[in-house]
Amino acid sequence: MRFRTHPMMFRRLMAALLVVLPLAFVAGCSMQDYPQSSLHPHSNYAQWIQTLLEQLTFWVVIIFVVVQALLIYAAIRFRSRPGAPDPKPIHGNTALEIGWTIAPALILTLVAVPTVLTIFKSQAPPPEDALQVRVVGHQWWWEFQYPDLGITTASELHVPVGVPVNISLETADVIHSFWFPAMGGKRDVIPGRTNRLWFTPSDIGQYPGQCAELCGTSHANMRMALMVQAPEEFQAWVAAQQLPPIEPEAGTLAAQGKQYFTQGQCIVCHMIQGVSAGVIGPNLTHVGSRTTIAGGIFPNDAADLGKWIINAPARKPGAKMLSLKDMAMSPEQVPAIVAYLQSLK
Amino acid sequence: MATTTAAIHAPVQAESGLWSWITTVDHKRIGILYGTTAFVFFLIGGLEATIMRLQLMRPDNTLVSPDFYNELFTMHGTTMIFLAVMPLSASFFNFLIPLMIGARDVAFPRLNAFSYWIFLFGAIFLNLSFFFGGAPDVGWFGYSNLTSKQFSPGHGVDFWAVGLQILGIASLAAGFNFIVTIVNMRAPGMKLMRMPLFVWMTLVTSFLIILAFPVITVALVFLLFDRFTGTNFYVPAAGADPVLWQHLFWLFGHPEVYILILPAMGIISEVLPTFSRKPLFGYPVVVYSGIFIGFMGWGVWSHHMFAVGLGPLADSFFALTTMLIAIPTGVKIFNWLGTIWGGRIEFKTAMLFALGFIAMFTMGGLSGFMHASPPADLQQTDTYFVVAHIHYVLYGGAIMGIFAGIYYWFPKITGRKLGEGLGQLHFWLNFVALNVTFFPMHFVGLLGMPRRIYTYAPHMGFDWMNLLSTAGVFGIIAAVLVFMWNVSRSLRHGEVAGPDPWGGATLEWAIPSPPPAHNFGTIPTVHSLDPLWHREGPELVKTANRIGGPIHMPPGSHWPMASALGITLLLSGMVFGWWLGIPGVLITLYGIYSWAFEPCT
Ligand SMILES: [Cu+2]
Ligand SMILES: [Cu+2]
Numbered sequence: 001m002r003f004r005t006h007p008m009m010f011r012r013l014m015a016a017l018l019v020v021l022p023l024a025f026v027a028g029c030s031m032q033d034y035p036q037s038s039l040h041p042h043s044n045y046a047q048w049i050q051t052l053l054e055q056l057t058f059w060v061v062i063i064f065v066v067v068q069a070l071l072i073y074a075a076i077r078f079r080s081r082p083g084a085p086d087p088k089p090i091h092g093n094t095a096l097e098i099g100w101t102i103a104p105a106l107i108l109t110l111v112a113v114p115t116v117l118t119i120f121k122s123q124a125p126p127p128e129d130a131l132q133v134r135v136v137g138h139q140w141w142w143e144f145q146y147p148d149l150g151i152t153t154a155s156e157l158h159v160p161v162g163v164p165v166n167i168s169l170e171t172a173d174v175i176h177s178f179w180f181p182a183m184g185g186k187r188d189v190i191p192g193r194t195n196r197l198w199f200t201p202s203d204i205g206q207y208p209g210q211c212a213e214l215c216g217t218s219h220a221n222m223r224m225a226l227m228v229q230a231p232e233e234f235q236a237w238v239a240a241q242q243l244p245p246i247e248p249e250a251g252t253l254a255a256q257g258k259q260y261f262t263q264g265q266c267i268v269c270h271m272i273q274g275v276s277a278g279v280i281g282p283n284l285t286h287v288g289s290r291t292t293i294a295g296g297i298f299p300n301d302a303a304d305l306g307k308w309i310i311n312a313p314a315r316k317p318g319a320k321m322l323s324l325k326d327m328a329m330s331p332e333q334v335p336a337i338v339a340y341l342q343s344l345k
Numbered sequence: 346m347a348t349t350t351a352a353i354h355a356p357v358q359a360e361s362g363l364w365s366w367i368t369t370v371d372h373k374r375i376g377i378l379y380g381t382t383a384f385v386f387f388l389i390g391g392l393e394a395t396i397m398r399l400q401l402m403r404p405d406n407t408l409v410s411p412d413f414y415n416e417l418f419t420m421h422g423t424t425m426i427f428l429a430v431m432p433l434s435a436s437f438f439n440f441l442i443p444l445m446i447g448a449r450d451v452a453f454p455r456l457n458a459f460s461y462w463i464f465l466f467g468a469i470f471l472n473l474s475f476f477f478g479g480a481p482d483v484g485w486f487g488y489s490n491l492t493s494k495q496f497s498p499g500h501g502v503d504f505w506a507v508g509l510q511i512l513g514i515a516s517l518a519a520g521f522n523f524i525v526t527i528v529n530m531r532a533p534g535m536k537l538m539r540m541p542l543f544v545w546m547t548l549v550t551s552f553l554i555i556l557a558f559p560v561i562t563v564a565l566v567f568l569l570f571d572r573f574t575g576t577n578f579y580v581p582a583a584g585a586d587p588v589l590w591q592h593l594f595w596l597f598g599h600p601e602v603y604i605l606i607l608p609a610m611g612i613i614s615e616v617l618p619t620f621s622r623k624p625l626f627g628y629p630v631v632v633y634s635g636i637f638i639g640f641m642g643w644g645v646w647s648h649h650m651f652a653v654g655l656g657p658l659a660d661s662f663f664a665l666t667t668m669l670i671a672i673p674t675g676v677k678i679f680n681w682l683g684t685i686w687g688g689r690i691e692f693k694t695a696m697l698f699a700l701g702f703i704a705m706f707t708m709g710g711l712s713g714f715m716h717a718s719p720p721a722d723l724q725q726t727d728t729y730f731v732v733a734h735i736h737y738v739l740y741g742g743a744i745m746g747i748f749a750g751i752y753y754w755f756p757k758i759t760g761r762k763l764g765e766g767l768g769q770l771h772f773w774l775n776f777v778a779l780n781v782t783f784f785p786m787h788f789v790g791l792l793g794m795p796r797r798i799y800t801y802a803p804h805m806g807f808d809w810m811n812l813l814s815t816a817g818v819f820g821i822i823a824a825v826l827v828f829m830w831n832v833s834r835s836l837r838h839g840e841v842a843g844p845d846p847w848g849g850a851t852l853e854w855a856i857p858s859p860p861p862a863h864n865f866g867t868i869p870t871v872h873s874l875d876p877l878w879h880r881e882g883p884e885l886v887k888t889a890n891r892i893g894g895p896i897h898m899p900p901g902s903h904w905p906m907a908s909a910l911g912i913t914l915l916l917s918g919m920v921f922g923w924w925l926g927i928p929g930v931l932i933t934l935y936g937i938y939s940w941a942f943e944p945c946t
Contacts, residue, residue: 034806036793038724049720056721060711063675067707070682075700078621080689087688089878092627096683097676104675108668115668115718116661122720123657139496174491175587177652177727181793185723188652190588191490191581195654208805212727212795213652214484216491217411220798297802317411 036208038181042228045122045184045199052118059107122184126198130166131159137169137176137189139215139320140222141282141295151241152271154282155296158227160234161204169195174216180209180226188213201228210296217318223296237289245272245285245344257333257340265327266337269320272344281321288344294319305338368901370454371862375461376440377758382465383432388825389472390424393417395822398782398815404803414799415482416475416501422485423505426605427512428468430739433747434608435460438523438547440758444853444860445541447532447868447889449898452525455905455940460519462909467511470917474504477920481505484797486598487568489579489590494572503572503920506565511916513558513565520554523547532852534871538632541851541874542625545632546611549639550604556643557600564593573919588653595646603642605739606706607635609746610677613699616749617681619849620696621688624875627680634673634680641670651719652726660719667717674710678703693847694768698749701776705741709734712787727797730790736783748775748828755832756846760858761839767831771824778820785810844886850875855889867893902943908936 034040041047078087134145135157144157159165169178171189178197179186182205187197211222229237248254258275261267267276273285287293290300294316298304310331312321324331369375397417400408409417439457443450451457474480481501483492492502527548531540540548567578568590577583579590618625625631647655647663655663681703690696712734716722725731748771756762789810794801801807845854854877856865869888873879877886911932918926 034792036805037791038728038793039791049724052718053715053721053724056715056718060715064707064711067678067682068704071700071703074682074685075690075692078685078688078690080691084689087621087623089624090626090683090687091624092630093683097627097630097680100679101672101676104672108671111714111718112665112668115664115720118718118720119657119660119664123660174496175488179795181724185720186652186727187654187723190653192584192586193588193654208793210795210798214415214488214491214797216496217415219415220411220795220800223802 036181036210040182041184042182042203042205042207043184043199043201046182047202048118048122049184052114055114056111059111063104063107126166126196127164130164130198133157133159133165133167135167135169135178135189137171137173137178137211137215137222139173140211140218140316140318142178142211142222142224143172143282146238149238149242151238152283153241153286153290155223155292156225156227156290158229158234158237159201160231161201161228163231164198164200166198167196169197175213176211176215176222177213178209179212180207180224182207183209183226186212201226204228204230208296218295218316221295221297221316223292225292225296240289240345241286244274248340248343253336253339254343255340257336257338260329260333260337261340264329264333265322284341284344286344288342300342302335302338302342305341306334309334309337364903365901367906368903370450370458370899370901370905372439372443372450372454372457373758373860373862375457376436376438378436378461379432379439379464380436382461382468383429383436386424386428386468387433390421390429391822391825393421393424395818397421398818400799401801401811402815403812404801404805404808406800409799411799412479412482415484415797416480418797419481419484419487419501419505420472420475423471423481423509425739426485426601427509428471430605430743430747431516432464434550434605434743435464435519437543437608437612437747437750437754438519438551441754441853442523442526442544442547443530444757444856444864445544445851446527446530446535447852447865447871448526448530449864449868449896451522452530453522454899455902456518456522458902459905459909460515460522462906463511463518463912464515466909466913467508467515470511470913471504471508474501474508477504486594487590488594489568489587490581492568492572492590493580500920503569506569506572507916507919510562510565510569511913513562514912516554517558520551520558523551524555527551532868532871538629539871539874542614542628542631542635543608543611546607546614546635549635550607553600553604553607553639553642557597557604560593561597564590564597567593569919588650591650591653592646595649596643598649599646600639600642602738603639605743606746607639609702609743609750610635612746612750612753613681613702615849615851616695616699616753617684618875619753619847620691620693620699621685622691622848623684623688624850624878625680626683626686628874631677631680634676637673638670638677641666641673645670648717648719648722649726651722664717664719668714671710671714671717678707678710693752694763694765694772695749695752695847697769697772698745698752701772702742702745702749705737705745705779709737709739709742712737725790727795728790729786729794729796732796733783733786733790736779736786740783741779745775748772753847754853755835756842757853757858757860759836759839760842761835762842762846763835763839764831767827767834771827771831774820774827775824778817778824780817781820782814782817785813789814845877850878852876852885852889855886857890863896863898865889866891866896902940904936904940904943908933908940911936 041050132148134147136143141154143154145152169187169189171191175188175190177186177188183199187195189195205228207226209224209226211219248258267278269278269281270276271278271283293300293305294308308315309324311323312319313323400406400414478500481504483497483502527544570576571578577585579585579587581587614625614631645663645667647659648667651660716725752763752768789807792806794807842858844857867888869885872881876882911929914925914929915933918929
């Protein structure tokens with residue numbers, strides 16, 4: 001009787017039960033346990049999807065419960081029992097059948113309307129003041145360019161919190177798919193096309209993402225991270241990235257490394273502003289400021305960087321970077337090169 | 346009229362031995378060949394899945410290399426779809442359609458044999474790729490431009506494209522054959538709306554096959570031209586749009602989903618009434634909704650491509666058409682519930698699998714409804730959520746439906762019942778294990794795990810759910826082993842079934858198990874939808890078993906097999922070289938010539 005006097009409360013309770021229960025353990029767990037979760041929105045776009053998903057889940061769970069309950073009830077209630085009479089040979093019931101045609105149609109309408117609204121809302125043009133980012137997918141790493149800021153980096157995308165980010169998506173080779181679940185849905189990068197995606201990050205933090213479309217051998221190793229920063233932190237990062245690369249002091253190990261770098265084959269693929277002009281691999285102008293290497297799969301420390309330079313394809317199958325041997329360089333050069341790269345903050 | 350077999354005119358058809366199977370044109374034997382071959386490939390596809398699950402058992406695992414992993418999921422998908430589920434359905438079409446419509450055989454018996462042989466050779470060809478430089482590794486959907494010579498220089502993609510072409514010939518020939526058979530060869534009195542539902546679903550599926558396979562054929566011809574002759578159908582550098590492949594592939598690919606599931610829906614629409622002792626509820630509506638699903642299947646393909654960025658208008662259109670399919674699908678589910686409602690349900694194994702189908706297919710349908718909504722799909726597509734979805738539809742749905750059919754018609758095929766005890770064990774093991782395997786995938790997908798990745802990092806929270814899925818696979822393996830044990834035991838010691846062990850309503854139960862080569866002594870006249878449940882039943886059974894005159898059966902022929910071999914060699918020449926292609930051309934020409942001029946006594 002209480003429910004009759006509080007129909008809203010009953011509705012809310014039902015909704016809460018139906019939406020929360022199936023997602024119980026994800027709702028109860030934190031983003032730290034599931035950093036790449038698509039159920040923990042941290043942008044306007046992801047939040048729109050989440051709201052829609054909750055409505056979908058509500059209806060889907062109701063239908064699921066109704067159908068399974070009817071199935072189980074019928075199976076128990078109408079099980080063959082000794083002495084039971086022959087069932088009536090009913091061939092159908094027009095009213096019932098019209099009923100269960102219209103019921104799904106109604107539910108469908110209730111879902112279709114918010115679906116279409118969300119489609120148009122999320123694919124509307126981005127706000128004028130959005131930060132422009134150009135993303136280029138490569139086998140198997142992500143390149144990030146800020147055309148208005150003159151910055152090019154890889155695997156880690158820095159953006160300020162609360163500012164819309166307008167992303168244009170391109171690829172250097174095959175189809176990839178750009179996906180930061182915390183920011184919203186994925187969008188393919190397709191040869192010959194420029195795709196678009198925009199969102200406004202709502203919370204400071206680090207969010208992992210990765211390529212979501214099969215793109216060859218190391219598709220699983222094409223990862224990335226989104227660094228959502230406080231505006232002043234982001235400004236500081238931009239200022240640092242805009243500086244020319246640090247010139248190592250003469251006589252240091254890093255200076256030696258720079259010499260190896262420029263004399264070896266590194267310059268064919270990698271760009272360090274004012275030092276080398278390669279565009280095949282990631283831009284290394286400020287590589288020392290990143291937390292990961294190799295498409296986001298190894299930490300950017302001396303040990304991992306060293307191993308990577310010695311034999312990249314062995315550490316990341318299919319990697320286009322040649323092994324040290326194939327570059328006709330010697331292992332003695334590695335510590336110096338590592339020191340140089342690490343100095344490029 | 347004498348009722349001796351001397352009246353049966355069945356010349357030069359060997360009765361037993363290997364040669365009798367090679368030359369057979371008997372739809373029942375071809376059905377058995379289809380079924381056993383497809384089951385072998387079901388095991389191979391399962392083995393591929395098992396290796397993948399072992400690799401994903403824990404993070405950063407190194408059991409297999411990424412390239413081999415890519416080969417595994419490509420071949421798992423291709424195998425399960427083209428070499429397991431489709432030919433398993435074909436095995437039911439073959440064995441049952443002539444029996445259900447009251448015919449002696451299909452319309453084109455030799456073409457039917459040809460379908461089987463070219464399917465077998467195509468399947469072998471596709472799997473040979475493992476031993477000749479690596480299997481295809483671009484996914485069963487083979488998106489351009491990853492399939493281009495530039496990004497896939499090996500022969501894997503060639504094996505895949507040529508293999509699918511060969512298999513397409515088998516499907517097309519079978520599709521036409523069954524349409525002609527169903528349209529022309531029904532027993533007198535069997536109007537369209539008196540056809541058993543399985544026959545209806547076969548008809549719809551056959552139309553989908555003959556309309557869908559030409560699309561993939563054209564798409565694959567473009568790809569083969571690109572790879573072998575340097576054309577630019579899908580080459581972006583030459584100005585082509587690789588999305589063209591996606592449109593063509595999914596224009597085939599979505600109807601293909603119905604090609605996989607409609608036969609299983611047909612099967613359970615036969616099983617549910619028999620074991621509820623009640624006719625199918627709302628037969629016309631179930632028929633029309635099946636046709637409507639088949640028709641609507643052509644207008645939804647871009648729901649596989651929401652991430653491509655087709656624009657809000659296209660996204661909305663394909664979202665609405667996709668959601669619309671939920672209506673006829675829901676109607677079918679409610680009609681099945683209406684069928685068992687008020688019945689007297691006997692929980693034989695076939696019935697358990699049919700009920701399991703309803704439960705699991707509903708699950709898969711509902712998760713499908715969720716990613717019919719593009720914004721939700723953009724979070725879910727290419728993640729394990731979709732892997733869960735397709736396995737609830739195709740394993741919980743299609744495969745469970747096929748198992749229902751196997752338990753139901755095994756007595757008709759072999760004359761003996763499958764063991765009930767082992768059958769029930771098979772069902773429950775399978776039911777629990779499939780949920781342990783596939784249910785966690787919904788969550789691991791929503792929590793951000795993409796598909797088709799050979800490894801994942803330990804700190805992502807994917808670990809225990811993957812371990813659970815892997816554990817579930819061993820339950821599925823156990824269930825399949827129980828089934829195989831049951832079959833091998835029942836073939837020798839199973840309870841002798843008699844013509845009608847379940848009290849079925851349709852024509853196949855009027856004749857002995859296994860049926861004689863000529864099926865019906867006299868083609869009966871049908872007056873209702875469930876003839877054996879009607880007053881006409883007993884009289885009909887008598888007629889069906891009385892040889893009322895000379896029966897003409899077609900002779901066996903080895904030319905369909907020779908022609909199929911020739912065509913396969915011819916096309917294999919594209920991968921292996923002219924030394925195989927030229928003999929292939931000669932055998933094909935000779936085979937088809939001899940086939941055409943073979944005396945038909
Ligand atoms: Cu990828
Ligand atoms: Cu589809």
